[in-house]
Amino acid sequence: MRQISLHDSRSRRPVALEPRDPGRVGIYACGPTVYARVHVGNARPFVVYSLLKRFLEHEGYAVTLVANITDVNDKIYDAARAAGRPSEELAREMTAHYVADTEALGLGRPDHEPLASEYIGPIVELIADLMEREAAYAVDGDVYFRVRSHPAYGELSRRDVDQMDQGEGVEGVSRKEDPLDFALWKAEKEGEDLAWDAPWGRGRPGWHIECSAMAEQLLGVELDIHGGGSDLLFPHHENEAAQTLAARGRPLARLWTHNGMLQLDDAKMAKSEGNIRGLGAVVEAVGRDALILYFVAGHYRQPLAYSRERLEEAARGVERIREAGRRISPAESSEDLAPLRDAFFDALADDFNTAKALASLYDWIREANRREGSVGDAHLREMLGVLGLENLLDAAVAAPPELVELAERRAQARAQRDFAEADRLRDELRAAGWEVRDGPEGPELVPAA
Numbered sequence: 001m002r003q004i005s006l007h008d009s010r011s012r013r014p015v016a017l018e019p020r021d022p023g024r025v026g027i028y029a030c031g032p033t034v035y036a037r038v039h040v041g042n043a044r045p046f047v048v049y050s051l052l053k054r055f056l057e058h059e060g061y062a063v064t065l066v067a068n069i070t071d072v073n074d075k076i077y078d079a080a081r082a083a084g085r086p087s088e089e090l091a092r093e094m095t096a097h098y099v100a101d102t103e104a105l106g107l108g109r110p111d112h113e114p115l116a117s118e119y120i121g122p123i124v125e126l127i128a129d130l131m132e133r134e135a136a137y138a139v140d141g142d143v144y145f146r147v148r149s150h151p152a153y154g155e156l157s158r159r160d161v162d163q164m165d166q167g168e169g170v171e172g173v174s175r176k177e178d179p180l181d182f183a184l185w186k187a188e189k190e191g192e193d194l195a196w197d198a199p200w201g202r203g204r205p206g207w208h209i210e211c212s213a214m215a216e217q218l219l220g221v222e223l224d225i226h227g228g229g230s231d232l233l234f235p236h237h238e239n240e241a242a243q244t245l246a247a248r249g250r251p252l253a254r255l256w257t258h259n260g261m262l263q264l265d266d267a268k269m270a271k272s273e274g275n276i277r278g279l280g281a282v283v284e285a286v287g288r289d290a291l292i293l294y295f296v297a298g299h300y301r302q303p304l305a306y307s308r309e310r311l312e313e314a315a316r317g318v319e320r321i322r323e324a325g326r327r328i329s330p331a332e333s334s335e336d337l338a339p340l341r342d343a344f345f346d347a348l349a350d351d352f353n354t355a356k357a358l359a360s361l362y363d364w365i366r367e368a369n370r371r372e373g374s375v376g377d378a379h380l381r382e383m384l385g386v387l388g389l390e391n392l393l394d395a396a397v398a399a400p401p402e403l404v405e406l407a408e409r410r411a412q413a414r415a416q417r418d419f420a421e422a423d424r425l426r427d428e429l430r431a432a433g434w435e436v437r438d439g440p441e442g443p444e445l446v447p448a449a
């Protein structure tokens, strides 16, 4: 096994991945608050942690990826009120959009996508444990975390306690013992349509507590890799870390990782792209292959410019890989190309440097293109598989025209809801050694594995 290291935000240095349970890695990545359709920036953590999981699996680990969905939140109440709709209904609709939009990335789903509203029991229990340890206190139905009772507070984000702002504004300020304290539970207020009973009063959880509760339920404390956008470092992650350590006496996570933000430059994007921001619309406009290659071209920790140039560059990369795929054939690759394949995986092992890995992938293609005669595609397929882009090679193998016709008849049968006929045609294709896969540009035929 390769030694894998990731930059740990807490210690601010590379830390070797040494899983709590040997051979098994648990990743918890903070997901979106579902008050509106997600935008392309929300796709970055989704892509980063989905691909990190693929890489770790390639290296032989059994990986569990948990990405939560925040479906109870002030933003959701506000958006629902503005739309004159029940907040639960809005959250459910936006959750479905989020799932569909990220599904279109074609990277599969995280192993668990817990909803805050489904973990109220464990959340209430965790808050009760914090109160018992005097790390939290109830006042008028609210519950707050007593920040100054927790000596480790500020260690993750390295902020001076006196310069911290929980971002809760004036809300609850008269009830807090200290303005620095943050809400674990908020008492039900006029105009809020969703609340649960708790020993200290009816209400709903604060934002940070859900992650501590859900991470512990699904992965246990001292989980291996915690992730999320760098905008969440403070206060969200600082508070998650404080809650779990104060309640359990053990850290929430062994390693804290953060992805850089997408830089959405209005001036550059406005005219040319029709200002496309919604993830669903972006996938439709540029295709999932180019979008994934765009993300992979940047190091996950760095900010990434979202621009027409970068997306076009990614689209050219997709073509370059497809072109290479057309020239090579399904077979083992020559051993003398192995160092370039190894350099790809070594770059990923060193703080998941996809940008550097991609350079090795292109080096491999360049070398392969120089070869006379047929070059086996195995290395390229292995590398692309970890990036979720192995389909670029599959699509390069053209199916015989009579099978393409069968696939078209199957699509028609499905459109007419004749599923028996569609299934029969699928079986016929399968018997001929081809599989119909729903690709970003509609159904495509790929050789059956």
Ligand SMILES: [Zn+2]
Binding pocket: 030, 031, 211, 236, 240
């Ligand atoms: Zn979180």
